[in-house]
Amino acid sequence: MAVASAVVAGPGSGDFSDLREIKKQLLSVAERSRERGLQHSGKWASELAFALDPLPMSELPPPPVLTEDDARDLDAYTLAKSYFDLKEYDRAAYFLRGCKSQKAYFLYMYSRYLSFCFCFAGPLEKGQVKNEALRELRLELSKKHKARELDGFGLYLYGVVLRKLDLVKEAIDVFVEATHVLPLHWGAWLELCNLITDKEMLKFLSLPDTWMKEFFLAHIYTELQLIEEALQKYQSLIDAGFSKSTYIISQIAVAYHNIRDIDKALSIFNELRKQDPYRIENMDTFSNLLYVRSMKPELSYLAHNLCEIDKYRVETCCVIGNYYSLRSQHEKAALYFQRALKLNPRYLGAWTLMGHEYMEMKNTSAAIQAYRHAIEVNKRDYRAWYGLGQTYEILKIPNDSRMLVALGECYEKLNQLVEAKKCYWRAYAVGDVEKMALVKLAKLHEQLNESEQAAQCYIKYIQDIYSCGEIVEHLEVSTAFRYLAQYYFKCKLWDEASACAQKCCAFNDTREEGKALLRQILQLRNQGETSTTEIAAPFFLPASLSANNTPTRRVSPLNLSSVTP
Structure with a gap:
């Protein structure tokens, strides 16, 4: 059965007049995300909903209507979801084989995807075996896509697989389609953010007219270092009724960090810590500010506090690394940044900070590798480019x-x-x-x-x-x-x-x-x-x-003598 090509998103772009309706939408998509194992998307929607006034019981969103396929797959889905939550991805996928409902099918494909990522997270991450597994997923999802049988969550997963295979143009098209089909799913917007490289590229995107677009634009402006535009967007969101949102407060702090307004950023982060004392997200950015100001006691307290909350989080490792770096214990600092990268090899900040530590230890070749990895993760990161430029200047090898x-x-x-x-x-x-x-x-x-x-x-x-x-x-x-x-x-x-x-x-x-x-x-x-x-x-x-009809007659040899340095 073909899936509907669009989903009503409620108020249009910039329209926050009905905050109760927006809260209903957020609560609904948070639950739907959790049902599919998309914990980060569910958390984002829940945090945003929490920033709005509570709904009376009569206005709480009703539970989703079950289809015949949902009812038929319910037992298998319930069992598989329990395995999925315990990170037994292969086991979850096994019991979801043959399920037809959208929710069960997504969990089946997502379990397989996470299984591949988990198995090949080590030295073989970029190996041919993993690529073959991803191509297999791509083939299956592509057939569903052509048959218009993917819902918004399915399109999101298809886009993630395409991105993993470095098929960026196709991934962008699919993520844009996902935002049209399910505008309330933040994960699709966030993935799209990671693929947009400049403002010109942003102009040509055909995005849905929904209030979620305002959050997307604020985030992408921050990523593209268009800080003035980003701060204007976040201020308009606060004025619209999201003044209690810790997500928006943290993004504003990050924006001030990016323009090196250290005092303002520190003030906002301190206020954020009062509102959400057990928060770990963005605390590595906070530690960067404390490092720049050489605030050893505050950085020490932050490192010990995060270690008590969760010492195995990437952000915690980066904060501890900054703490040791400020004490000039660069070997220990590099070790903690390496630990962070073992937890998440695509964590941009850890690569850049590790490059800085290698520079302090005069290990320029290792610093170059770290900065290159940072650039592979995010080509927009000016800190990694600056660090790489410094190392080439030191080594006097400008021909990279x-x-x-x-x-x-x-x-x-x-x-x-x-x-x-x-x-x-x-x-x-x-x-x-x-x-x-x-x-x-x-x-x-x-x-x-x-x-x-x-x-x-x-x-x-x-x-x-x-x-x-x-x-x-x-x-x-x-x-x-x-x-x-x-x-x-x-x-x-x-x-x-x-x-x-x-x-x-x-x-x-x-x-x-x-x-x-x-x-x-x-x-x-x-x-x-x-x-x-x-x-x-x-x-x-x-x-x-080509085995047949390979072109043999060609254009004349290239003459670039006029432009060769």
Whole structure:
């Protein structure tokens, strides 16, 4: 049975006139999130609901209506949920096999996902075995998605799997769809935040008109370091009736921390501690402020207090690490940051702080690795970029491809395209770690209508990706094949255009364009159009790209002497 494509979200964007209705929605989605094991989303909604006035008994939200599938799966779901809560994910998934209800199916797929994450959280985290497991999940969820059988929670999980596979464009589309289908689920909004890299990207998102959008915008403005806009949003939320929300108070404190208004941030964090004395979230940020102010007694008290609450939380480890760092015990500090990363390998703050400790210990190579990991987690983190720049300055090795690509992006945003070209080409020449320099260079040539140079860059990019001998899941491969297919089509090289169009059909985002181009080529051939041979010096793609119809005639060799430094 197909799932409805939209869910009523109540008041529109910026409309907080009916706080009682908003509280009902928050209580409802908190319960639905907990039923599916989404504890963080449930906690966020519960904390926000707690900040609003209590509802009279007559206005409490009714329990959800059970469908026939829900009733049929109830026993299996109840048993599996008890195993899930005890972190027995494989066992939970086993008893949910064959369940049809949305709630049971989500818990089945989510249990499998968490099982994969738990099993491969160590050295094999990025290994082929885990990727195969994620691809299997992606395939199953993709079929459900095409059949329109995923609800808002299912779309959220599908987006998470796509993000784990580095399929960022597809993940963004799915998360946006999830916010339309279930606007009240904060988890989907938060995942979307993590994939938005700049304000321009934000403008092109088609987001639902709901009051949840205001919380999303406030959060993403904070992440993008647009602090003035973020503070305005949070102030408007306080004025709307959320003045008691500890979430909003903590976000305002983080915003002031980001603009280095230390006194204001410290004042807000101290007030937050009075309202929520057992809170652990954001306390690592609080400890950063105490560290900068060299407030040893306060930092010591905070570290001991959090250790009594939960010494195995990531934030607690970071606070203790800061405490030892302030006492110049850098080996112990680094040890606690390592402990934090064992608990959560994607915890940004711990990577950055560990890089700082390695710098203090004069271990620049380890510092570089830590800063690089931080940038992999969040490319927007200026502290990691600054730390990485410092280490390269110390080592006098300015030719790191990531720094050159980042510099090229800066020049591109300043519309200094010749300088951007130089940076991207140099990043490729010195050994492109992320294999993105040629793609960015190709797109610059596209902007400047330099089609032959763009095609040459895309060809070289495809060569490099396939020569690695890895299963290709790289983000821009489909983009490269799409451009080359169109380029060869314009050049009337039907065989080459057909081969690239066939490659496009292997990717979700270019499949329809590839099929359309193949139909056009077939039609032109049937009309007697012949392929041209008037192409400059040959350039070859590796034969391993395709068993049949691999393009052989190519554009002339790339000449970048004019832009090479």
